[in-house]
Amino acid sequence: MRVLAVGCHPDDLEIACSGTLRKYVEQGAEVYMCHVANGDQGHVIIEPEPLARIRAGEAERAGAYIGAKQVFNLNISDMQVNSHDQAAIDAMADVVRIAQPDVIITHDDGDYMQDHVETSRLAVNGAFMSGLPHRSVNYPAFQSFIPTFFMDTLAGVNFMPTHYVDITGQIERKLEALAMHESQIRWMLEHDGIDFVDMVRTCSKYRGFQCGVAYAEAFRPYNVYPRHSTKHLLP
Numbered sequence: 001m002r003v004l005a006v007g008c009h010p011d012d013l014e015i016a017c018s019g020t021l022r023k024y025v026e027q028g029a030e031v032y033m034c035h036v037a038n039g040d041q042g043h044v045i046i047e048p049e050p051l052a053r054i055r056a057g058e059a060e061r062a063g064a065y066i067g068a069k070q071v072f073n074l075n076i077s078d079m080q081v082n083s084h085d086q087a088a089i090d091a092m093a094d095v096v097r098i099a100q101p102d103v104i105i106t107h108d109d110g111d112y113m114q115d116h117v118e119t120s121r122l123a124v125n126g127a128f129m130s131g132l133p134h135r136s137v138n139y140p141a142f143q144s145f146i147p148t149f150f151m152d153t154l155a156g157v158n159f160m161p162t163h164y165v166d167i168t169g170q171i172e173r174k175l176e177a178l179a180m181h182e183s184q185i186r187w188m189l190e191h192d193g194i195d196f197v198d199m200v201r202t203c204s205k206y207r208g209f210q211c212g213v214a215y216a217e218a219f220r221p222y223n224v225y226p227r228h229s230t231k232h233l234l235p
């Protein structure tokens with residue numbers, strides 16, 4: 001099993017699906033993570049350029065802690081993610097050609113912010129592009145139709161899950177990986193009094209309540225042509 005998770009900002013995958021990604025790793029899957037935006041606007045004091053570098057490092061370390069084989073960074077500035085941008089689609093297609101995933105996990109297409117929604121579309125567009133041989137310059141063509149799951153939204157707002165993954169055994173590592181995004185998590189805790197790790201634990205517990213386990217992450221399939229097969233794709 002090969003898995004590609006595509007998040008917008010460097011900490012989005014840790015928030016929404018890193019328990020599931022860790023569970024995939026523990027089951028022997030090859031997991032690839034990709035963040036599309038570099039998060040360069042995500043701090044009040046640190047300037048965009050150094051912040052992008054700091055956050056790339058945080059994403060690398062958190063991804064390694066989860067057990068990802070590789071963490072891709074498309075390095076697009078915050079609020080500049082555009083799912084119709086040809087260079088961005090080509091870059092995403094190359095990520096898909098390298099990862100060769102059996103399944104893709106990305107943001108819900110009704111998520112709360114523009115960059116998240118554009119990332120969701122970019123993941124789908126890049127996957128489609130990955131199968132086009134005449135657009136495949138750097139790597140051999142892969143395939144255009146890859147089963148895709150949308151991950152939970154922030155605090156679960158406007159998201160109606162159909163699939164749950166029991167992450168009771170992975171919750172602590174998930175939260176530790178999230179805490180590795182120090183420029184965000186520690187900053188919010190020390191300066192704004194917002195305990196983001198506690199919020200994510202609470203949301204994971206809430207999703208757990210819904211499916212009868214201690215902690216869970218929630219998903220729904222992107223139901224377009226061709227529909228998902230009967231193959232079980234979540235761990």
Ligand SMILES: [Zn+2]
Pocket residue numbers: 008009012116
């Ligand atoms: Zn985000």
